[in-house]
Amino acid sequence: MTLFRVLSVLLIAGLLSGMALRLRARLGSWGAVQSAFRRQVTGAVHFVGEEGKPRRGMGLAELRRTVYLITLALALVLAASAFIPVVVLGDHPSGVLLIIHVTVAPFFALSLCLAALLWAERMRLRRRDWEAAKKLLRRQNWTRGDLFATIRRLGFWVVLLVSLPLLLSIILGMFPLFGTDGEEFLISVHGYSGLVLISTALVIIYAGMMVSRNAHPNASKEERS
Amino acid sequence: MRVKTSRAHALGIPKTDKADDALPRIAAPVFVKQEDGRYAPHNAVWPAYWAYRHADGLEPVPPSVVRPWIADIYNKDTSRAVGRWAALRDSDIVAILGWLRERDTARGTPLYVGGGKVFLVGRDGSLRAEGDDAAKAYLWPIAHDVRPKAQSLGIRGCSDCHASDAAFHFGSVEVTSPFVTTGDLVERMTAYQDQSPVFPWLFSKSFLFRPALKVLVIVCFVLMALVVVLYSLRGLARIIKSFATEEE
Numbered sequence: 001m002t003l004f005r006v007l008s009v010l011l012i013a014g015l016l017s018g019m020a021l022r023l024r025a026r027l028g029s030w031g032a033v034q035s036a037f038r039r040q041v042t043g044a045v046h047f048v049g050e051e052g053k054p055r056r057g058m059g060l061a062e063l064r065r066t067v068y069l070i071t072l073a074l075a076l077v078l079a080a081s082a083f084i085p086v087v088v089l090g091d092h093p094s095g096v097l098l099i100i101h102v103t104v105a106p107f108f109a110l111s112l113c114l115a116a117l118l119w120a121e122r123m124r125l126r127r128r129d130w131e132a133a134k135k136l137l138r139r140q141n142w143t144r145g146d147l148f149a150t151i152r153r154l155g156f157w158v159v160l161l162v163s164l165p166l167l168l169s170i171i172l173g174m175f176p177l178f179g180t181d182g183e184e185f186l187i188s189v190h191g192y193s194g195l196v197l198i199s200t201a202l203v204i205i206y207a208g209m210m211v212s213r214n215a216h217p218n219a220s221k222e223e224r225s
Numbered sequence: 226m227r228v229k230t231s232r233a234h235a236l237g238i239p240k241t242d243k244a245d246d247a248l249p250r251i252a253a254p255v256f257v258k259q260e261d262g263r264y265a266p267h268n269a270v271w272p273a274y275w276a277y278r279h280a281d282g283l284e285p286v287p288p289s290v291v292r293p294w295i296a297d298i299y300n301k302d303t304s305r306a307v308g309r310w311a312a313l314r315d316s317d318i319v320a321i322l323g324w325l326r327e328r329d330t331a332r333g334t335p336l337y338v339g340g341g342k343v344f345l346v347g348r349d350g351s352l353r354a355e356g357d358d359a360a361k362a363y364l365w366p367i368a369h370d371v372r373p374k375a376q377s378l379g380i381r382g383c384s385d386c387h388a389s390d391a392a393f394h395f396g397s398v399e400v401t402s403p404f405v406t407t408g409d410l411v412e413r414m415t416a417y418q419d420q421s422p423v424f425p426w427l428f429s430k431s432f433l434f435r436p437a438l439k440v441l442v443i444v445c446f447v448l449m450a451l452v453v454v455l456y457s458l459r460g461l462a463r464i465i466k467s468f469a470t471e472e473e
Contacts, residue, residue, distance in 0.1 A: 092262070095424045102431055106438050113445035116452045124456055160453050167446040174439055176379055180263075 004191055005090050008083055011199050019206045064118045071115045072201065074108040079198040086191075109167060116160055123156040148207040155204040159197055166193035227399070228253040228268065248309055250401040256393050257364055257417040264393070264418065266372075269362040272338050273403055275325065276359075278345075279333030283359045286325065286335075294321050310403035315352050318404065322346050340402030340410060362400070364417075387429045394418070394425035 023033045081101040085093045093101055129150040134140075136147060169189040172178065178186065228251050235241045254266035275286040295311050298320070305312075313321075318337050322345065325335035336345040338360045347353040378385045378393065386393040392414065400410040415422045 095420065099424060099427050099431075102428070106441050109442050109445040113448050116449045120452050120456060125460065157453075157456075160449060164446065164450055164453065167442055167449070171439070171442055171446060174383075174435070176382060 002090070004188070004195075005086055008195055009087055011195060012083065012087070012202075015199055015202045019202065022206075060118075064122075067111055067114045067118055071108065071111040072205070074104055074111055075198065075201050077104050078108055079194070079201075082191075082194055083198070092187075105170070112159075112163055119156060120160075123153045125150075125153055125157070129153055151207040152204050155200045155207065158200045159204070162193050162197045162200065165189050166197060169193065226253065227251060230268065233270075246309055250399075252362075252399050252401070254367060254392075255362070255364065255398050255417055256396070256414055258419050259366075266367045267364040267417075268367055269364050269398065271341055271362050271400055271402065272360065273340075274338050275321065275335070276338060277325070277329070277333040277335055278343075283336075283338070283343075283357075284332065290328075291321060291325075294324055313404050318344055319346055319350070319352055337404070339404045341400045341412070344404070362417075383432060383435065387425075387432050389426055389429040391429070394429070395422070 020033065023036070024030055027033050027036060078101060081097040081104070082093055085091050085097055128146060132143075132146045132150045169186040173183055173186045173190075227245075229236060229247065230251060231237060233249055233251060234247055249270055251268050251270050253268045255269045256264050257267045259265055274288075275291050276283040277286065278284075295313070295317070298317050299305055299311065322335045322337065334345055336343045338344075338357070341360050341362065342354045343357040343360050344352050344354050374380065385391060389395065394414055396414040397411045398414060398417070400412055402410070413422050415425060
């Protein structure tokens, strides 16, 4: 638990502070970062609240985006309910937070599965992703939009890959197949998978903010697509 | 329930009291959260003794000091029947605490420990109960934490612990005391698990949906695994194709 707690603090705090500082450097002031974040949240809430409701004739693109936002929101709830006790108390989730975690978890599994089905084709890695990665490695000029789009696509597949041990560890834990040590191992796998998943989700959110119109006013249409 | 142990009840020794209610009264199994965070079945016995409280904590009074006074109370009141325990009333406790104070005024506040509480005489002369760590149950794990597989918790599934009527969280623990006014109390098992009974109850109710949850999560897992495998194979095919193209 101590190692997991230290890793969780380092990774999550490092990512959040790194992202905040980078956005601050890009946008010029903390006020601008706050505004950009508020616009992102407002935009997401507005979209889900007014346009995201399933209705007759709703486009697949809207459904896709709704599923994405719901998955992201559920992931954040799950991460908060799991990591707050670990980071703050140094203990496993229990009480209200555990109830919240186990209640939200099946909805997250369902929405993540829908996201996988709806987004997989659009998020498949393309030749231009390979080119963007090569340019980055060779320190050649690369387009910011291309790079962050590649990060988002790569992040999507990392999330899907990590979700497999995340789900499998819980599925196996629900059957009387393992003893105490086996159950503890499965909980560890679940925890570390969750840590990688939430870290990747943070990077995806960051990449999304960097290519969005609000955070990056001069981004081209191609970069925002 | 109450249990007897070989050491506490001298089982196997000739002329031992073999009655079911032979003292000491040990409650078991009490499922206690241990320091490592795990729950384990324990035996529990509640302390009952006289003591002085001072800055360093409680200093027990030897039974031989108090025994003559309790014997005197019983001798003067012939209506009392001596049972397993010398049952004490409020007035007896107040009187004995008064005698202890008179005996040695410099040793601290005399008090009685029993039934999971400490009792002392208030300023108005009445008996007052307080919580104190010294009055908590003495607990020790059963059978060195080892038991046969057939008796282990979980062998019959999740409901061994997580049913809303499972003793693991919702059992009652008898807190025994020779003090008549307090009598034998009952505590919830969750009192020994550092948690409110609400959360285990809510959690146990979630098991009503557990079969559906298992099916849902397994279906989601299989679909997601298929998506990953499918696109991994497509990527592999693309790589193989690109090798073939370069050769041409």
